[in-house]
């Protein structure tokens with residue numbers, strides 16, 4: 001049975017980006033519908049940020065305790081894996097989104113369950129088990145459909161039914177041996193989580209020269225060193241040429257050159273592709289299967305005279321991170337409510353934390369990116385462990401704190417902090433970079449003693465202040 005309905009704003013995808021646009025436009029008085037074909041909350045809540053950080057946390061806490069004499073002696077047993085997995089189940093509500101529905105009802109957002117497909121300007125069809133419903137937007141359609149894992153065309157890989165981010169975050173037991181293809185955010189975080197949850201052999205196969213290829217080279221090298229110290233094997237500059245799942249359930253990866261690695265499970269973590277192949281983009285003059293490019297008002301740049309189609313979050317390919325999708329959603333909500341505002345951060349001021357131990361926390365440009373833009377830069381570094389706040393936190397706290405300074409304006413354009421538990425340090429750099437605070441003013445922002453934030457003081461001294 002076909003129904004028809006009209007709203008001011010229709011958002012496709014109820015992940016963090018979609019939920020936040022809808023929340024803002026509804027709060028501003030625009031009638032708003034949100035369409036979701038799976039779970040309200042999206043990849044982040046059920047197969048991304050939340051379960052991955054929950055699975056990382058037990059190993060992190062134990063590693064932190066082991067750095068502190070007195071506490072270390074109290075760590076006498078292994079992680080209780082069943083309790084850790086039960087905590088993950090609790091944090092994902094066992095992949096049930098019913099607790100999210102009251103929020104939508106309270107904010108007055110109409111929830112339409114099903115798969116949405118654009119049929120023309122401002123119109124879409126939503127197909128579900130109960131039929132097809134046609135929706136029309138008076139003001140805007142917002143694409144917030146996210147991404148899915150890429151499975152590279154390695155012979156035998158798809159047939160081996162590998163884990164992607166979904167399999168690893170949903171795991172019901174910890175594999176004894178895991179091989180991970182891709183040493184980026186997902187591969188590095190989950191390799192260490194699985195090892196610390198009890199796997200005896202974890203091997204990461206990374207095609208590039210070091211782990212975490214998007215970050216400063218020293219960051220991936222430090223994580224690689226820490227991985228080696230805790231028995232995680234990292235092989236860089238390698239290519240898998242074949243994968244085979246055997247009858248006994250084990251899986252063998254063959255590398256260029258002939259080496260073979262056999263494991264109980266394989267995780268593919270080689271990047272993401274946008275959910276745009278089945279969205280009807282061809283009906284509005286856009287190419288399916290690609291990110292939806294947007295301008296600084298989050299408006300899709302493809303269709304001629306476009307004043308109705310927008311894209312936020314992973315699907316626009318700008319910055320595949322929950323907080324950036326939510327930021328874009330806040331900006332777009334305001335744009336749709338008529339405010340004069342635009343996205344200033346999604347291209348050059350993106351904060352990112354890799355929750356490995358050591359953590360890798362970065363914002364803005366790497367040194368290489370800054371130089372490629374023709375900026376005159378000076379790079380300042382200091383040992384993260386070289387301040388009193390690190391000594392008092394425990395033994396063996398290592399890492400690097402680095403600022404990339406644009407010397408012509410004397411402002412910071414990039415910052416990277418590596419070390420255990422340094423994630424909370426990052427926002428100070430995000431503020432300095434987004435507000436373009438001159439170094440001479442930062443000198444008067446005094447870090448407390450004894451905190452790791454004192455690396456700021458040492459870095460500014462290194463500049464000559």
Ligand SMILES: Cc1cc2nc3c(=O)[nH]c(=O)nc-3n(C[C@H](O)[C@H](O)[C@H](O)COP(=O)(O)OP(=O)(O)OC[C@H]3O[C@@H](n4cnc5c(N)ncnc54)[C@H](O)[C@@H]3O)c2cc1C
Pocket residue numbers: 012013014015016017018035036037038039040041042043044045047048049050052053114115116117144145146147165169186275278279312313314315319320321322323324325
């Ligand atoms: C393992 C892992 C760990 C991560 N950890 C972090 C982290 O710690 N911090 C961080 O910031 N980011 C992290 N991320 C990235 C983060 O998950 C994404 O950036 C975020 O989920 C993107 O939000 P989104 O709303 O754009 O898309 P999504 O969360 O992917 O949501 C999109 C929604 O749209 C729906 N949808 C798609 N197509 C249609 C359609 N045609 N009709 C109806 N509905 C549709 C989908 O079902 C989905 O619910 C992680 C990702 C992974 C894989």
Ligand SMILES: NC(=O)c1ccc[n+]([C@@H]2O[C@H](COP(=O)([O-])OP(=O)(O)OC[C@H]3O[C@@H](n4cnc5c(N)ncnc54)[C@H](O)[C@@H]3O)[C@@H](O)[C@H]2O)c1
Pocket residue numbers: 152181182183184185186187189205206207208211212213214238239240269270271272319320321352353354355
């Ligand atoms: N803590 C976080 O914020 C967090 C955590 C996980 C994911 N994410 C987001 O999710 C996105 C996707 O993460 P991801 O790890 O899948 O992608 P990624 O782009 O971060 O890393 C993919 C890695 O796989 C390597 N690779 C690609 N093809 C390969 C091949 N055939 N063989 C070997 N190596 C190969 C690449 O060189 C790269 O290092 C990230 O870009 C990030 O935005 C964020």
